[in-house]
Amino acid sequence: MKFFIDTxxxxxxxxxxxxxxxxxxxxxxxxxAKEGISGKDRVMQHYKQICDIVGNDVSAEVISVKYDxxxxxxxxxxxxxxxxxxxxxxxxxxxxxxKYFSEKxxxxxxxxxxxxxxxxxxxxxGASFVSPFVGRLDDISTDGMELVEQIVxxxxxxxxxxxxxxxxxxxxxxxxxxxxxxxxxxxxPLSVIKMLxxxxxxxxxxxxxxxxxxxxxxxxxx
Ligand code: G3P
Numbered sequence: 444m445k446f447f448i449d450t451x452x453x454x455x456x457x458x459x460x461x462x463x464x465x466x467x468x469x470x471x472x473x474x475x476a477k478e479g480i481s482g483k484d485r486v487m488q489h490y491k492q493i494c495d496i497v498g499n500d501v502s503a504e505v506i507s508v509k510y511d512x513x514x515x516x517x518x519x520x521x522x523x524x525x526x527x528x529x530x531x532x533x534x535x536x537x538x539x540x541x542k543y544f545s546e547k548x549x550x551x552x553x554x555x556x557x558x559x560x561x562x563x564x565x566x567x568x569g570a571s572f573v574s575p576f577v578g579r580l581d582d583i584s585t586d587g588m589e590l591v592e593q594i595v596x597x598x599x600x601x602x603x604x605x606x607x608x609x610x611x612x613x614x615x616x617x618x619x620x621x622x623x624x625x626x627x628x629x630x631x632p633l634s635v636i637k638m639l640x641x642x643x644x645x646x647x648x649x650x651x652x653x654x655x656x657x658x659x660x661x662x663x664x665x
Contacts, residue, residue, distance in 0.1 A: 456493060471554070490503050494524035501524070503528070513536060531551050575610065618639060
């Protein structure tokens with residue numbers, strides 16, 4: 444399963460890259476705003492900086508909602524770098540835009556997916572990725588992971604090549620469940636990915652190894 448991080452924060456992206464766990468980055472307008480990035484030039488420049496660090500897939504979301512504007516904006520985003528994946532919302536105009544980009548060889552990530560039907564339509568239109576939002580479904584007492592499983596099953600049934608990118612991943616068990624189900628990609632904040640590192644037996648085991656080493660060194664010195 445590929446690990447993407449869901450952020451526009453350059454320090455987090457660099458840290459994930461240095462850890463050797465980074466397969467890509469997803470952003471959205473809320474995440475860009477959180478970093479204080481606004482204005483076309485600044486936004487474009489920020490995406491370029493992200494691409495230079497990652498050297499792999501970077502989802503950049505359009506903020507237009509009308510077909511013609513989505514096309515113009517998506518083409519400009521795609522020109523920033525070969526690794527840009529144009530992120531398009533699941534709307535009727537969005538689906539048409541996905542078809543357009545797919546025919547032009549520009550990769551897309553269809554975002555705000557909350558049902559298997561939406562995922563299937565996006566895939567048929569030629570989306571490279573579909574992004575079911577796990578945590579936001581959990582927030583309304585609906586099992587987000589069940590949706591990921593449903594989409595993976597449908598895509599497997601028909602050999603659909605669109606990758607299932609589980610988004611709105613909020614805790615380490617979401618990541619493990621995504622891997623068990625066979626999601627192609629999961630995207631989460633770096634803080635959530637880092638939670639995978641910890642286990643109390645690792646901490647106590649390491650403390651004991653170091654204490655034993657210290658004891659042995661003192662014995663040699665005596
Ligand atoms: O990738 C989508 C993600 O940014 C949404 O996450 O936690 O705001 O639901 P969240």
